[in-house]
Amino acid sequence: MELVIKNLHAQIDGKEILKGIDLTIKTGEMHAIMGPNGTGKSTLSAVIMGNPKYIVTEGSITLDGEDVLSMTVDERSRKGIFLAMQYPNEITGITNSDFIKAALQARMKEGEHVSLFKFIKQMDQAVQDLKMNPDLPHRYINEGFSGGEKKRNEILQMKMLKPHFAILDEIDSGLDVDALKVVGENINAMRSDSFASLIITHYQRLLDYINTTHVHIMVNGRIVRSGGKELITKIDNEGYDWIKAELGIVDNEASKKQAIILGSCAVNKGAK
Ligand code: ADP
Numbered sequence: 300m301e302l303v304i305k306n307l308h309a310q311i312d313g314k315e316i317l318k319g320i321d322l323t324i325k326t327g328e329m330h331a332i333m334g335p336n337g338t339g340k341s342t343l344s345a346v347i348m349g350n351p352k353y354i355v356t357e358g359s360i361t362l363d364g365e366d367v368l369s370m371t372v373d374e375r376s377r378k379g380i381f382l383a384m385q386y387p388n389e390i391t392g393i394t395n396s397d398f399i400k401a402a403l404q405a406r407m408k409e410g411e412h413v414s415l416f417k418f419i420k421q422m423d424q425a426v427q428d429l430k431m432n433p434d435l436p437h438r439y440i441n442e443g444f445s446g447g448e449k450k451r452n453e454i455l456q457m458k459m460l461k462p463h464f465a466i467l468d469e470i471d472s473g474l475d476v477d478a479l480k481v482v483g484e485n486i487n488a489m490r491s492d493s494f495a496s497l498i499i500t501h502y503q504r505l506l507d508y509i510n511t512t513h514v515h516i517m518v519n520g521r522i523v524r525s526g527g528k529e530l531i532t533k534i535d536n537e538g539y540d541w542i543k544a545e546l547g548i549v550d551n552e553a554s555k556k557q558a559i560i561l562g563s564c565a566v567n568k569g570a571k
């Protein structure tokens with residue numbers, strides 16, 4: 300299967316955030332996107348999943364040639380697109396377990412039913428794999444969960460729903476080193492011919508556990524560089540200044556901030 304994004308432009312509240320994204324993800328591949336804050340990474344994931352807050356003004360997203368942009372969120376989910384959000388929502392009144400069961404049921408043909416026995420067995424296994432508290436599946440979705448528990452819970456849903464394209468938006472934020480290892484290993488264990496992931500992260504640490512095949516750098520609403528794992532190390536060591544310099548991007552916010560700091564210290568050594 301193939302998810303193809305072409306010349307994607309999207310805006311929110313009249314402000315253009317995505318300025319021409321081209322990206323092809325095939326099952327069997329593990330992609331990572333890195334990029335400075337405010338660059339549009341979460342916007343890209345929201346647009347792929349179909350968040351109605353964002354308006355696509357140009358370009359296309361197709362899944363094996365089918366137009367994804369005309370699908371509802373629910374259809375996208377049933378086609379195998381999955382999003383672990385940067386800030387997962389709390390949903391009172393629905394337990395994790397009920398939610399996942401309903402989602403699995405929605406993917407089945409008419410007349411077919413989720414086998415309760417198999418479901419419970421798989422759920423128990425997934426909870427164990429993720430070293431989660433055994434009572435988490437029976438609690439309301441994310442309610443009162445710690446940041447790390449919420450993130451683990453997203454991975455639990457992914458393991459159970461077995462999507463074809465999983466977008467994981469900063470799944471590593473708020474995780475301690477042990478949880479990071481558990482989450483990283485569980486993501487990597489999803490690798491198969493019918494699975495692809497798009498992992499949005501700031502850090503090399505998570506990607507240490509994942510057999511990343513493609514790395515992309517996103518700056519100002521565009522993918523400005525694609526390559527392999529060597530890009531992860533470079534960003535971890537050097538940040539993004541080098542790529543901005545190569546592209547001739549002037550970082551207004553940073554230069555403004557620097558001017559303020561320099562001004563307040565009354566020591567003007569000039570901009571670096
Ligand atoms: P990232 O995930 O790369 O940090 P986001 O996709 O969350 O970036 O945000 C991209 C840009 O969109 C940011 O500059 C952010 O301020 C802007 N943005 C988000 N929501 C709105 C909004 N409602 N109105 C205007 N700008 C917004």
Ligand code: MG
Nearest residue numbers: 340341342385
């Ligand atoms: Mg984000």
